[in-house]
Structures are given as C-alpha cells and as structure tokens.
Amino acid sequence: MLTPLFLGLAISLSLATAGPPISPRIAHEVRRSAPARWTPVRRAGPDILLPLRIGLKQSSLDSLESYLLDVSHPESPNYGKHWTPAQVAETFRPSAEAVEVVRDWLLASGLNSSKIKLGPTGGWIQATVTVTEAEDLLSTEYYIYQLNQGDEQHLACKEAYHVPQHVSKHVDIITPTLHFDKKIKRSDPAGSIPRIAQFGTGSAMEMLVDPVEDIGSNATGLDNCGSQMTLACIRALYDFEYKPIATHKNSIGIVEYTPNVYIPSDFDEFFGNFSASQVGQRPTLVSIDGGTLDVNETDISWFIEPNLDLQYAMGLVGKEQKVTLYQVGDVIGNGSFNNFLDALDGSYCTFEGGNDPAFDGIYPDPVPGGFKGPNQCGGAPLPYVVSTSYSDDEPFLTPAYMQRQCAEYAKLGLMGVTVLYASGDGGVASNSGDCLTEDGQEDPGAPRFLPSFPSTCPYVTSVGATQVNPGAKLTEPETACDQHIFSGGGFSNVFAMPDYQKKAVRTYLEKYPPPYAPDIYNATSRAFPDISANGANYLVVILGSIFHVFGTSASSPAAAAILSGVNDARLAVGKGPIGFINPAIYSSAFEGAFNDITNGTNPGCGTNGFSAELGWDPVTGLGTPNFPKLLQRWLDLP
Ligand SMILES: *[C@@H]1O[C@H](CO)[C@@H](O)[C@H](O)[C@H]1NC(C)=O
Ligand SMILES: *[C@@H]1O[C@H](CO)[C@@H](O)[C@H](O)[C@H]1NC(C)=O
Ligand SMILES: *[C@@H]1O[C@H](CO)[C@@H](O)[C@H](O)[C@H]1NC(C)=O
Ligand SMILES: *[C@@H]1O[C@H](CO)[C@@H](O)[C@H](O)[C@H]1NC(C)=O
Ligand SMILES: *[C@@H]1O[C@H](CO)[C@@H](O)[C@H](O)[C@H]1NC(C)=O
Ligand SMILES: *[C@@H]1O[C@H](CO)[C@@H](O)[C@H](O)[C@H]1NC(C)=O
Ligand SMILES: *[C@@H]1O[C@H](CO)[C@@H](O)[C@H](O)[C@H]1NC(C)=O
Numbered sequence: 001m002l003t004p005l006f007l008g009l010a011i012s013l014s015l016a017t018a019g020p021p022i023s024p025r026i027a028h029e030v031r032r033s034a035p036a037r038w039t040p041v042r043r044a045g046p047d048i049l050l051p052l053r054i055g056l057k058q059s060s061l062d063s064l065e066s067y068l069l070d071v072s073h074p075e076s077p078n079y080g081k082h083w084t085p086a087q088v089a090e091t092f093r094p095s096a097e098a099v100e101v102v103r104d105w106l107l108a109s110g111l112n113s114s115k116i117k118l119g120p121t122g123g124w125i126q127a128t129v130t131v132t133e134a135e136d137l138l139s140t141e142y143y144i145y146q147l148n149q150g151d152e153q154h155l156a157c158k159e160a161y162h163v164p165q166h167v168s169k170h171v172d173i174i175t176p177t178l179h180f181d182k183k184i185k186r187s188d189p190a191g192s193i194p195r196i197a198q199f200g201t202g203s204a205m206e207m208l209v210d211p212v213e214d215i216g217s218n219a220t221g222l223d224n225c226g227s228q229m230t231l232a233c234i235r236a237l238y239d240f241e242y243k244p245i246a247t248h249k250n251s252i253g254i255v256e257y258t259p260n261v262y263i264p265s266d267f268d269e270f271f272g273n274f275s276a277s278q279v280g281q282r283p284t285l286v287s288i289d290g291g292t293l294d295v296n297e298t299d300i301s302w303f304i305e306p307n308l309d310l311q312y313a314m315g316l317v318g319k320e321q322k323v324t325l326y327q328v329g330d331v332i333g334n335g336s337f338n339n340f341l342d343a344l345d346g347s348y349c350t351f352e353g354g355n356d357p358a359f360d361g362i363y364p365d366p367v368p369g370g371f372k373g374p375n376q377c378g379g380a381p382l383p384y385v386v387s388t389s390y391s392d393d394e395p396f397l398t399p400a401y402m403q404r405q406c407a408e409y410a411k412l413g414l415m416g417v418t419v420l421y422a423s424g425d426g427g428v429a430s431n432s433g434d435c436l437t438e439d440g441q442e443d444p445g446a447p448r449f450l451p452s453f454p455s456t457c458p459y460v461t462s463v464g465a466t467q468v469n470p471g472a473k474l475t476e477p478e479t480a481c482d483q484h485i486f487s488g489g490g491f492s493n494v495f496a497m498p499d500y501q502k503k504a505v506r507t508y509l510e511k512y513p514p515p516y517a518p519d520i521y522n523a524t525s526r527a528f529p530d531i532s533a534n535g536a537n538y539l540v541v542i543l544g545s546i547f548h549v550f551g552t553s554a555s556s557p558a559a560a561a562i563l564s565g566v567n568d569a570r571l572a573v574g575k576g577p578i579g580f581i582n583p584a585i586y587s588s589a590f591e592g593a594f595n596d597i598t599n600g601t602n603p604g605c606g607t608n609g610f611s612a613e614l615g616w617d618p619v620t621g622l623g624t625p626n627f628p629k630l631l632q633r634w635l636d637l638p
Contacts, residue, residue, distance in 0.1 A: 023165040023166040028163045032159065036443065038146070038154065039149070042144050047132070049129070050128070053174065056102065056170060056171065057169070058092045058093065058351070064092075064410050067091075068413050068580060071083070071580075072413060073584070080637065082579055085346075085415060089347035094123055095170075099118060102167060102170060115129065135157075138161035138162055138177065142156070156358070176356075176358055215273060219273050226469055230539055231274045237468070238626065240562050240627040244320050245569075250384060252313065252564040254283065254310055254324070256306045256325060257333070258295060258329045260305050261292075262325070263543065271311075288376050289330060290363070291328050292327065296331075300543055305389055308540045308553060308557070310325060313561050317561045326386075337392075339360055341405065342378075345415075382412070384417060388420070391422060391423075392453050395441075395493070406459055416577045423462045423488035423552050423555075425553070426604055427486030428610065430452065436493075451492050456525075457495060458497075461531065462529035463621075464487035464620050466532050467479055467535065479599040479612070480597060483550060484536075485550050486604060487600075488528075488529065489602050491521045491523060493525065500586045503586075514610055529552075532621050533555040533556075533558045563578065565631070569634075589636075590630075596623040
C-alpha cells in the first residue's frame with residue numbers, strides 16, 4: 001500500500017485529449033529578491049534534470065486551528081482530549097480531486113506520463129523534468145546562484161513561479177523553485193561577533209564568558225544568582241521544588257542538530273557540582289537520520305548548546321525523570337526541523353510535498369560521510385514536552401515552507417505535545433544582527449525588524465530570556481535579558497495574529513504604543529514570545545571547565561523542565577498532558593500565573609526594540625513561570 005503508484009498511461013491520455021480545464025496562470029509563490037549574500041550568476045543549463053515535487057493541499061487544513069483549539073482551549077468541553085497519530089494522518093490526507101487536477105495539468109503540458117509519480121500516501125506528485133520543461137510548466141526562469149561569490153552554488157528560479165488558477169488551489173508548494181539552502185547549522189556567513197557560538201545560521205546564539213575557577217558555595221547558594229545561574233537558583237526563582245511521581249508515564253525531549261553534540265564526561269562534572277545524585281546519568285538517545293554523538297569535532301562551539309540544554313533539562317527534572325535526546329542529522333549537518341518532524345510523525349514525510357531538498361536533509365545523502373540510510377518517517381517516540389534552541393530567520397524561508405511546518409506543530413499540539421522554541425537572541429534583529437530592507441532583503445543596516453521562525457508560528461510556544469540583575473536578590477523582579485544577548489521578540493511578517501493572543505497584544509499596543517512607523521513591524525500579525533525564563537549566566541560544564549552561558553537557548557529547556565513537572569502532576573491524577581498551552585496561558589484562567597516582567601527592552605535594528613511592560617509584551621511574553629500557580633491552574637482543568 002505504501003509503494004509509489006505509477007499513474008496509468010491510458011487513462012491519463014484520454015483525459016488529456018478530452019481537453020483540460022483552461023484557467024489563467026497565477027503566481028503561486030513569490031519572493032521579491034534572493035536572500036542576503038546569494039546572487040544569480042547565470043541561467044541554469046536547459047538540460048539539467050530537476051526532481052520536481054508538487055505538494056498537494058489538504059482540504060481539512062482549514063479546520064486545523066479549530067480542531068486544535070477544541071482540545072487546547074480551557075473553556076472547550078473537549079479540553080485535553082488529544083488525538084491519536086492515526087486520526088491526524090487520516091483527517092489531513094489530500095483529496096483524490098487534488099491528485100487528479102495536478103496530474104491532468106502535467107499531462108496536458110506534454111509531460112510523458114512515465115515520468116510522473118504519485119508519492120506514497122498521496123501527499124505529493126513527483127516528475128523528473130528538464131530545466132526547460134520546468135520553465136515552461138511554471139512560467140519562470142531558473143538560475144544558478146552563488147553564495148558570497150564563493151563555491152557554494154544553488155539552483156533556484158527567480159522571483160516567482162506560476163501555475164493555472166484551477167491547479168493553484170490544490171497545490172501547496174512546488175520544489176525546487178524559490179527556496180534557498182539554509183540548513184540548520186552553525187556557520188555564520190557574517191561572522192561578525194567573535195566568541196559567540198551561533199546556531200542555525202544565526203539562530204540561538206550563546207556567549208561563553210571566562211571559565212569559572214572555583215564555584216565554592218555558589219553551587220547551591222542563592223546569593224549570587226545575579227552572576228551565576230545554577231539549578232538551585234532556577235528552582236528558587238520559579239518555586240520549582242517538585243518531586244515527580246508519574247515518571248514512567250511522563251516524557252520530555254530535547255532536540256539537537258548534529259554536529260552539535262553533548263560531551264558525556266562533562267555531565268559527571270556538572271552533576272558532581274550541582275546535582276550529585278545524577279552523576280552517571282545520560283539522556284536517552286534517539287538517533288534520527290544518522291544522528292550520532294561521534295562527530296570527531298574539537299571546536300568548543302559544537303558542544304555549548306547540547307551541554308547547556310541537557311545539563312539543565314536533566315538537572316531540573318531530577319534523577320527520576322528520563323530526558324530524551326533527539327539527535328538529528330548526520331555529521332555533515334544536513335538535518336533540519338523537518339527531518340525531526342518526519343521522524344515524530346510519519347504522515348508529515350509526504351504531507352504537502354514532503355521536505356525541500358533546499359532546506360532539509362534528503363537521505364540517503366550521497367556526499368562522503370553522509371548518512372546512507374533512508375529518511376526516517378515516523379517511529380521516534382512523541383514526547384509530551386519538547387524544547388528546541390535552534391531557529392531560523394523568517395525571511396530566509398518561503399511562506400509556503402513555513403506554513404507547512406507550522407501546520408505540523410499544530411498537529412503535534414493536537415496529539416498532546418507542548419512544543420517550545422527559543423525566541424532568538426538578537427532582540428528585534430536576527431541573531432547575526434540582520435534587519436530587513438523595504439523590499440525584504442536581510443541587511444545589518446536596514447530599518448525593519450526581523451522575526452525568527454519557528455517562534456512566529458502561532459502553534460509553538462516561544463520562550464524569551466530574562467535575567468536577575470547583577471547584585472539583585474532573588475526576591476526582586478527579573479528584567480528582560482540585556483547581558484550579552486537580547487530577548488528575541490516582535491511580530492511575524494507571514495503568520496496572522498491568532499485569536500488567543502489578540503486581547504493581550506492589542507492591550508500592549510494601545511497602552512504602550514511603540515514609537516515606530518507602521519512599516520517597521522507588522523502589528524496585525526503573530527506576536528512573540530509567549531513566555532520567558534532566565535537566560536543569563538548559566539553555569540555549564542563544557543570540555544571540563546565551567547562557563548557562563550547566555551541566551552534564550554537556556555530559557556527554553558528550563559521552561560520545558562518546569563512544564564514537564566506540571567505534566568507529571570496531571571498524569572499522576574489520571575489527566576492528560578497539557579499539550580498546546582497558548583490558548584490556556586493567555587486566557588483569564590491563567591491570569592497572574594506568570595511572574596510579569598516589566599523592566600527592560602530588546603534592542604536591535606538601531607532602536608531600543610520593544611519594552612517590557614505590565615501584562616504581555618513582545619520582549620518577555622506573559623512572564624516567567626510561577627510553578628505552584630501554574631500547577632494549580634492546570635490541575636483545575638479537566
Ligand atoms: C514515454 O516514455 C517512455 C519510457 O521512457 C517511452 O517508451 C515512450 O515512448 C514515451 N512516450 C512519449 C509519447 O514520448
Ligand atoms: C560566588 O560568585 C561570586 C560572584 O561571581 C564571586 O564573587 C564569589 O567569589 C563566588 N564565591 C565562591 C566561594 O567562589
Ligand atoms: C566541580 O567543578 C570543578 C570545576 O570545573 C571541578 O574541578 C570539580 O571536579 C567538580 N566537582 C565535582 C564533584 O565533580
Ligand atoms: C578525526 O579527525 C582526525 C583529525 O582531523 C582524523 O585524522 C581522523 O581520521 C578523524 N576520525 C574519524 C573517525 O573521522
Ligand atoms: C549535505 O551537506 C553537504 C555539505 O554542506 C552538501 O554538500 C550536501 O549536498 C548535503 N546533502 C544533501 C542531501 O543535501
Ligand atoms: C503583515 O502580516 C499579515 C499577516 O498577518 C500579512 O498578510 C501582511 O502581508 C504583512 N505585511 C507585511 C508588510 O509584511
Ligand atoms: C531595570 O533593569 C536595569 C538593568 O537592565 C536595572 O539597572 C534597573 O535597576 C532596573 N529597574 C528596576 C526598577 O528594577
């Protein structure tokens with residue numbers, strides 16, 4: 001049943017000769033300019049073969065949001081009644097009509113039917129075509145693009161591609177077309193900021209500050225949390241003293257992208273200092289698409305993110321609760337968010353055209369050292385809470401690509417998964433300091449704010465960063481982080497504002513109108529972050545030394561550990577996990593359950609960014625967790 005179906009020649013020919021529907025061609029996807037640092041150098045050769053993939057739209061997608069709210073809104077009678085993976089796969093399968101319309105269009109355009117294949121489960125149609133054929137089909141021109149005038153090349157079409165109107169409404173995305181190579185890896189083409197490890201080509205970045213020689217009483221004491229953040233400090237800050245009881249039912253996952261890996265021996269030193277009962281503990285490894293810890297890297301920057309995420313997630317949930325590490329992608333670093341999602345949900349692999357070779361790892365990988373197995377489709381365990389401290393710049397991806405991925409986060413929410421993403425460390429700019437020009441180009445000197453994805457997807461929970469001010473007591477309110485990083489926040493240019501946050505965001509914009517012209521940020525779209533947690537001065541053991549690490553990269557796993565505690569308590573009394581939390585946390589049922597942050601800003605793009613104020617704000621969201629209050633609110637829900 002899962003083998004590709006070859007389309008019947010006879011039927012297709014008769015349909016083609018009967019005359020296909022005629023409708024005007026319309027632009028299906030548009031990108032006004034190539035991403036920063038990519039330039040077209042020449043037309044693509046006419047005979048180059050392209051694996052054209054046409055992703056089909058799914059009709060029930062219109063209902064996705066209402067399905068999700070039905071199980072996530074605290075006032076819904078179905079709150080907490082999450083779906084099974086089978087229900088999700090069945091509900092969103094593309095219609096037979098979509099398959100037929102697209103197939104007929106390809107045949108009528110003169111493609112030999114032997115070249116056209118329907119993917120398994122009917123989510124996409126693939127045709128191997130020449131550049132000339134693709135250009136005719138899509139009324140576009142293909143070019144070879146070069147990165148930074150360097151060796152890295154990419155084939156993409158220019159500005160837009162077109163399909164007949166009656167086809168467009170059944171198609172979600174066609175590749176390869178406008179999409180650019182931007183895998184989740186650590187290299188920063190701008191390379192502007194020394195001593196900072198950047199993740200996700202300018203994503204969650206942290207800063208390492210001088211190794212700490214002797215932590216002495218600071219390991220457990222609470223007097224220096226303003227300069228040395230520890231497990232004890234986080235517990236005290238958020239009143240998170242919780243002994244888990246349903247650990248056999250509960251689950252929490254951390255996602256890392258190879259070659260970023262943790263160093264096992266560092267964990268014993270970390271636990272030895274900060275959580276002695278956990279010495280010897282390691283995360284449970286789930287390897288996806290060749291994910292391995294054996295990367296043969298020596299540069300410290302590859303170890304910061306995983307060591308930080310896992311030392312704190314494991315230390316905070318404590319000895320009894322296992323933490324799953326999803327190690328994604330081969331050592332070459334081709335794994336992407338989509339590779340992770342494929343492994344969690346097999347139906348996503350083919351959903352709307354499947355992955356995009358321009359952004360995602362395609363396996364088996366032909367390059368030497370690349371993973372030779374097939375792309376993993378399903379099979380990885382679904383965690384109840386999952387934290388990712390990697391991100392991308394919204395303008396680098398295309399809207400269709402982001403919408404497809406965002407829909408998958410909604411599906412995870414439907415299945416009861418809480419998806420947390422770090423909001424980024426560049427304030428209202430990108431992690432590498434880029435902003436947006438009027439025509440949507442990334443540029444460090446440009447005026448428009450640049451949001452990060454997936455934080456702008458309304459179906460994830462985006463986590464910003466706070467700090468204990470230097471010298472301040474733990475009882476004093478935290479501030480938006482301004483040491484080494486600024487809490488990522490702002491407004492999407494792609495996703496509309498979801499209903500659940502409209503009241504909170506409008507209140508902010510009315511009471512504290514930001515002093516910016518309307519073209520600087522898009523006040524009608526999805527605003528982030530949703531919540532925040534401390535992201536300053538984390539003591540992390542890396543390569544045998546203790547460093548201070550900063551970033552929303554730290555905030556996200558800390559928040560995940562705290563939310564996992566809530567799940568534990570709910571599971572212990574026979575309730576389900578909290579799943580997609582946004583509709584609940586913005587509702588009146590959760591008023592006052594977060595510590596509101598009202599001091600600080602998130603500068604960027606030559607401005608002060610936004611300011612933290614009473615209530616929700618685009619710097620620290622609703623605030624930091626108050627565990628006992630959150631626990632009570634969630635235990636009160638069915
Ligand atoms: C279609 O392709 C098949 C296999 O390559 C070939 O045998 C056949 O002649 C082609 N048909 C047309 C109409 O080009
Ligand atoms: C604890 O941290 C503070 C602030 O960094 C430092 O001044 C102090 O010396 C530390 N205490 C010990 C015992 O190391
Ligand atoms: C605590 O950290 C220090 C500094 O990295 C290290 O020398 C020491 O061995 C650690 N203690 C334990 C018990 O692991
Ligand atoms: C690890 O790197 C070293 C130095 O670059 C190299 O000699 C060695 O072959 C590598 N080992 C593996 C397993 O790739
Ligand atoms: C994997 O990454 C390498 C290095 O960036 C690249 O050469 C190769 O084409 C990538 N493979 C795939 C399948 O994208
Ligand atoms: C603002 O966001 C909306 C979606 O919320 C979008 O339709 C519109 O194009 C965006 N405007 C700009 C200038 O990006
Ligand atoms: C606000 O935060 C700054 C540091 O960013 C700090 O110097 C100041 O004292 C704080 N103000 C209040 C009222 O807490």
